[in-house]
Amino acid sequence: MLDLHEMLQTGIHFGHKTSRWCPKMRPYIWGSKNKIHLIDIAKTAALLEKIGNITKEVTSKGGxxxxxGTKKAAQPIIQRVATNVKMPFVINRWVGGTLSNFDQVKKAITRLLHLRDVVTKSAGYYKKKEIVMLQKEIERLEKNVGGIIDLSFPPAALIVVDVKKERAAVKEASALGIPVIAMVDTNTDPEGVSHIIPSxxxxxxxxxxxxxYIEGRIKEGQKLHAENKALEAKQPTVAKETFKEDVRGDRFAPRREAPARRFHSPRPPHKKSEE
Structure with missing residues (x-):
């Protein structure tokens, strides 16, 4: 169970001004104070626990x-959490077509990996100016696709911070039928979000x-996945026995062996008697 007092201390229940609210977020608003909407923290806790169970179940199956999250407040947190659970992330800029045109984005990832090898292994074959140009290109590609090098397409779901800022990512995921888990504030339209975290x-x-909290539940699921794989590896593989039907129709009767052929030496040619 989540500690509601701890949640209140983080300020998770503070929304935006009452004049800038989205009517679709009405079910999750508790009230207002000083013209600021207050989010119903009990509903936030219930929905967050539900999402925690979903993430645990998905990761237990290898999802x-x-x-x-490209806003400055979320960048270091997302990078740390995603790195801890070994999952892809986007923190600088959402490249258009990351999901809907993944084949082209994959070419940029291949280019980044190639340039990394060139700089580390073949630096002696290039001039100083050429190496500087390669390093600048690497930095640009790192910002755009550095976090999704290990992305296995399609992902099980997107975990988004600030749907209003990441509207392009949510639209792409919705068009492809990929679920979206997102933190949604009182001034944001939750359309396209599969699982809302009002906060x-x-x-x-x-x-x-x-x-x-999501990181902890993902780690629980990953632990279960590792245990299941270890159990599968320990189970012995049983060899399948094949049976062939006998001529009489008895399926499990031993197969009759054909008698060995007898080969006779050829007779010498007949010689005519000389008269």
Whole structure:
């Protein structure tokens, strides 16, 4: 169970001004104070626990999540959490077509891996100016696709911080039928989000609390997945026996062996008697 008092300390229940709210978020708003909407923290806790169970179940079957959050408050937190659970992430810029045109994005990933090898292994064959140009290209590619090098397409779901800022990513995922788990504030339209976490998406403490909880549930699922794979590896493989039907129709009767052929030496040619 989540500690509601701890959640209140993170400021997860603070929304935006009442004049900038989205009516679709009405079910998750508890009230307002000083013209600021307050989110119903009990509903946030219930939905977060439900999402935690989903992430645990998906990762126990080997599923992979894609973390998305390009706002400054979320960048270091997402990078740390995604790195800890060994999952792909996007923290600098969402490249258009990352999901809908993944084949082209994969070419950029291949280019990045190639340039890494060139700089590390073949640096002596290039001039200083050429190496500087290669390093600049590597830095640009690292910002765009560095976090999704190990992305196995399609991901099981997207985990998004601030749907309003990451609208392009949500649209692509919705068009492809990929579920979206997202932190949604009171001023955001939750359309396209499969699993809503009503919360303050501007506070670093609130973002860290939500992602730390999801990280813990993902690790539980990964542990179960590793245990299941270990059990499967220990199980002995039983050789399948094949039976051939006998001429009489008895399936399990031993097969009759054909008698060995007898080969006779050829007779010498007949010689005519000389008269």
């Amino acid at each position: 992979v999540f894609l973390f998305v 303050n998406d501007d506070s670093p403490k609130a973002i860290e609390f939500v992602l730390n």
